[in-house]
Amino acid sequence: MAVLNITYGGLSADYPLDVDYPLTDRDVRRIAVEVVRSGGVRGLPVASLGERAFDDYVVDRFDTVHGGRRIYLRPKVPFG
Amino acid sequence: MDYTKFLGKKEEAVLAYLGGPFAHGKDRRVRVDAPRPSLGFHRFAIEGRVARALAPEESPDLADLPRVRGHHVRGWVTRSSLRDRREHVQDLEPVRVLPAEEPAPLSIVRARRWHSGDLVFESLDFDGDVEETARLRLEKLEPLGEMKGVPASLRLAYGVALTLAVADKLAIPLSVREAAAAGPRIADDGEAAARAFVTAVETRRVEASERARIRAIVEGRRPREPVVARPVRHRDAPTLDNAHLRAEIALDVAHARMLSSRNLGNGNLEVAFEFMGERFTSVVDALSLHVYDSGVCLAGADELVTLESLPGVIREAIETDALVITRR
Known part of the structure; x- marks a missing residue:
């Protein structure tokens, strides 16, 4: 079981992903577009979201101590 | 035996029509011609292996x-x-x-x-x-x-x-x-x-x-x-009272350990946490965990992220040798 956490517009929200196969970064971005667009991510009310809204986003992955996986989709930020 | 006498033989029988292309008799199966009847017992005209429904019948x-x-x-x-x-x-x-x-x-x-x-x-x-x-x-x-x-x-x-x-x-x-x-x-x-x-x-x-x-x-x-709307969980109903707990959960699942938090007033929360062996202090919105000051140098882009995604940002900074801590 994985949880996708999407950060958009300064807000973050979780979306459970019941998948038993690895997701590429591209998969994650496409899933995020779909679920945010359709209003399925509680806490991320986005009226209109472009197909490529997450193209420049970064995907971070963390394994949890319980054997699950957290996937973070967040804006790329500059350093320095 | 003269098999031709079976060809084209016509007869009538009461059969149960139970749906599908066929009706069954005692020792045979016949294809039911269109239009097919309603489900139930019907009198059929049978010619060869094809049956045509004539009229509904009582159960035999x-x-x-x-x-x-x-x-x-x-x-x-x-x-x-x-x-x-x-x-x-x-x-x-x-x-x-x-x-x-x-x-x-x-x-x-x-x-x-x-x-x-x-x-x-x-x-x-x-x-x-x-x-x-x-x-x-x-x-x-x-x-x-x-x-x-x-x-x-x-x-x-x-x-x-x-x-x-x-x-x-x-x-x-x-x-x-x-x-x-x-x-x-x-x-x-x-x-x-x-x-x-x-x-x-x-x-x-x-x-x-x-x-x-x-x-x-x-x-x-x-x-x-x-999309199916998700049920509301406790952490989906943020309050100032549960801000500490929500911040702790947000950091914990990203392998960061919260050290302390304090309410700064005006709905802001200061959070001290340890991540990849280093100590960080961030200021976030107590309700949304939206970052105001990440405590690391993000060229003024701190507000793009939240406390939940901040550990990933810090990890990237560490892995690219770009980490600069601005708040202690």
Whole structure:
């Protein structure tokens, strides 16, 4: 079981992903577009979201101590 | 033998039409010509292997066919031959050609095994005290529990009927076969068990639908199913009082350990945490965990992220040798 956490517009929200196969970064971005667009991510009310809204986003992955996986989709930020 | 005399031979017979392309007689199967009749007994004109429905008929004498007796539930019968409740998969069958007035739940049905292998309705038997008592309990969604003299077929029918009644109340579609999976147990335990079972079935459906949806997205297809709204969890209802707990959870799942937090007023929360062996201090919105000051140099882009995604940002800074801590 994985949880996708999407950060958009300064807000973050979780979306459970019941998948038993690895997701590429591209998969994650496409899933995020779909679920945010359709209003399925509680806490991320986005009226209109472009197909490529997450193209420049970064995907971070963390394994949890319980054997699950957290996937973070967040804006790329500059350093320095 | 002159086989040609069988060709084009015409005759009439009363057969049960139970759907599909064929109707079955005692020793043959004939294709039913269009337009196909309603389900039930019909007089057919048969020519060769093709039958054409002429008119509906009353049920013929079924006495020569094997008899099955059991308890009725939603158009199905739990066979009285049922001895062990684990046999319910084999001992639960639909009954075809039921009368227009649907038999009461748990009534005793006699059926006959038609040539196609289907059960067709023959008659109702008189209920005993046990059926009447069970029916009264069903109206109140009570368990059968330790009620005496309940045959296995009635117990299974009762469990199915109770489960379906609860599913109706919850507006969750459920088939007889689905309900039968837990029928005897629910007959023993009653409405609470039925509610838990029906809810679990619905949860599994939602999960399966969700898996299919995600699979469709990954494969580049448009998902057919709409998004299902997620139930509200505790952390989805943020308050100032639970800000510390939510911040701790947000950091913990990203392998960061919260050291302390304090309320700065105006809805802001200062959070100190350890990540990849280093200590960081950030200022976030206490309700949304939106970052105001990440505590690391992000060229003024701090507000793009939240406390949840901040550890990933810091990890990237560390891995690219770009980490500059600005708040201690």
